[in-house]
Amino acid sequence: MGGWLAVVGLGPGAMAQVTPEASAVLAEATDLLGYGPYVDRAVTAPDAVRHVSDNREELERARHALALAEAGRRVVVVSGGDAGVFGMASAVFEALEGGPVAWRGLDVRVVPGVSAVLAAAARIGAPLGGDFCAISLSDNLKPWDVVLRRVRLSAEAGLVMALYNPRSRARPWHLGAAFGVLREILPGETVVCFARAIGRAGERVVVTDLQRADPELVDMSTLVLIGTAETRVVARVEGEPWVYTRRRVDSV
């Protein structure tokens, strides 16, 4: 009785970016589930049970969490950033829809967090400034031609683009192929930013442009931002420049 499940976004990394709502929910949890590095970051009561699983076992983890909630436990599934943006929230509802009807009576909620793209943008300036999109370059869950088609149409639409999961050991060539498509549509001087591990150890920002952008500088912890014709680089007296996208658009 009284079990529930909350899917909680922990924000980009720093404790100061975890919302009080997320902290309060975590403090009540009896069980915590998630990918190891996220579970490690979560502050819970000392006797909360921590169920760590590999990053690729989302549906299984979601079913486990739902079963625990059904058994009366107070369950938190954690994601980095926001759980609704390439995080665990979708997997939990997919598991719920495919599971026993009783799960539809459970108290399930999602607690939003500061997503990686918002943290990266804030760190760099205001690159999202206008309309934008977020696209995962991973082809684990969608065909690669769908990924490229989305990248192409978003560039034609003039959307600022945040590319999640740009590169991994299993697919080192994806980002280069995406840059190839983008270079057919956007000018070479289009601003490109690499934002690595924002708010965490190993943080690094690179501001470059589309013709020079080197996929070798990018790893799985990096978010890649592609600007539009309105995106500007503003030199500072000291330090790396700010990047922002003007709100005003004069034409397509």
Add this chain to the structure above:
Amino acid sequence: MGGWLAVVGLGPGAMAQVTPEASAVLAEATDLLGYGPYVDRAVTAPDAVRHVSDNREELERARHALALAEAGRRVVVVSGGDAGVFGMASAVFEALEGGPVAWRGLDVRVVPGVSAVLAAAARIGAPLGGDFCAISLSDNLKPWDVVLRRVRLSAEAGLVMALYNPRSRARPWHLGAAFGVLREILPGETVVCFARAIGRAGERVVVTDLQRADPELVDMSTLVLIGTAETRVVARVEGEPWVYTRRRVDSV
């Protein structure tokens, strides 16, 4: 000496969704600038000076804030949600780029927040589940044909869409026109959600579909979410349904 400017996102509305980082920066401010309803929500030291301005005076407000920081004040410009998503961050950097060179030596930073789209998605379930975009339907700063073109291409790309500023007294017909474009591309049963004032007084969620979606139910405080072929409605034992977008995409 020692002046700085921080552009701070206050989150969707509830205090429990303001990050500790944002609260700490607000506590240090000597001057607070912003649109009235956001300034009202911000918790500062009692002697902080509050400069309230109309919602349409962003650039002027940004210049005022930069001048105060240059004069040695500790200045916070507030936005609702995240300041980088249709908020004040872009205006501040635009003012900075166009202003005196000395402003390029200022300590200017952006503190991210939980954006309206993340809060709305969490409230509903996990509608963003896959690739998504955020588009403002306002034509104050971009031509209306650019808005419609972006809506059309995003639908063709299969992106979940979050439509900001969907409707105002000055342009009551914009959302209906956008629905008209979308109905040419997406099936009538595509899931549409209206998320009004999430986390604030007057919160309301409507789950409908594209063929039935009625712009009359939408006002300027509403965020409109348009699903994809992967977006599902899951009935609950009690209460309104959950909406989520499956992560797996089988074709375009």
